[in-house]
Amino acid sequence: MKIWILNHVALKPSETGITRHYDIANELVKQKHEVTIFASSFLAYRYVFRNRRKTNYTENVNGVLFEWMWTLPYKGNGILRVFNMISYFFMALWRGLLSKEKPDAVVGSSVHLFACLAAYVLSRFKKATYIVEIRDLWPQTLIDLGKMSKRHPAVLLFGMLEKFVCRRADQIIVTLPGAVDYLRNLGIAEDKIHVIPNGIVMNREKEKSRPSPLAQSLSLLKKKHGKLAMYVGSHGDANALHTVIESAKFLSESEVALILIGDGPMKESLQKAAKAYSHVYFFDSIPKKAVLSTLCLADVLLISMRDAPLYQYGMSLNKLNDYMLCGKPILFAGNVANDIVTEAKAGLTIAPERPGAFADGLRSLLSLSEEELQEIAATSYAYVNDHHNIERLAQRFLAICSYKEAYPEDEEAVPCQLSISKWGSRQ
Structure with missing residues (x-):
């Protein structure tokens, strides 16, 4: 069968993300x-053309x-970002309609809903x-994380788009288990909503x-500080990495070094905040093929999230799949509907945005026995x-x-029923 996937920010396997x-x-x-x-040749996380x-090939x-x-180049979260999305819509139509x-x-996949509309x-x-x-979940993400009013023009626009595309879809895929309830509240029939979380190629284990x-x-940092706690991923507002930085004041230099690897719009401000601590270190993004081997050098792996109502619908974090395949204990600071770290017995879950509790949780995981680590x-x-x-x-x-x-023109055709009862719309 032939499938087209419209994803503005899709990446090749060699790219970070x-x-x-x-x-x-x-x-x-x-x-x-x-x-x-169908994807943009403009890399949004680096603000450059790949x-x-x-730019069209x-x-x-x-x-x-x-x-x-x-697509239209931009930087930051201003109006140019919206124009970038709109330019994707028209370019996808142009390239798609030209194709024989x-x-x-x-398949139209959000981040933004113009891809779904195209x-x-x-x-x-x-x-x-x-x-x-x-x-x-747009516009809910704009409200909960972007702190926009429900009456903001962007929120109203994406709200209308959300209802339009979902009500016309033959089937809907969601990555968050709670999104089933979210869409049902919009009047979408539950029997056409199916959960497919983010996954991982299991044979990537050899990359370790x-x-x-x-x-x-x-290795030098481990000799200096004893142990390493590591975060690998985007440095954005939703990642709440200020919690990791501020936890450093509750941890001594001889206990652990806090390692943050990646890039993102918040990195510069995080580096400024970390100047007060000599055991917090930043590194640039690394190739995807090097992620697992790097994670394996840590003693504890870190995830921090904002304390936001949005996460009542759950999470599906790619980095969490990498972390679990690596097998090191995970300290997860978040309040989510599907607490995967607890379900998988993969580490410890604590309340989000509480640096003191984060430090206590990290100290607890650093003291695990070899048997507990195994x-x-x-x-x-x-x-x-x-599951992934x-x-x-x-x-x-x-x-x-x-x-x-x-x-309509095929009056004798009978719709086929999708047989997926063994995994259903909830997980």
């Missing part, structure tokens, strides 16, 4: 399906086709199944034995394999894309 759709597509290509991903010599990555499209290919399914238009022109994938580009630096590694691996194995998630994705409905 979420590669959800490449990973799913790669599994489907192995099964002789054809998958094309290829300065060309096609690239074959291990059988997965990427249609890289120019007729996909069987068109997928709707293309699905109607191509007479394809229309799938909406909601990975971020690769040399880390930070091995020498981290048990955490085993239960973490089992959980991620059972990308091979299994790709089959769910394919089942949803295989849904068919009768078009």
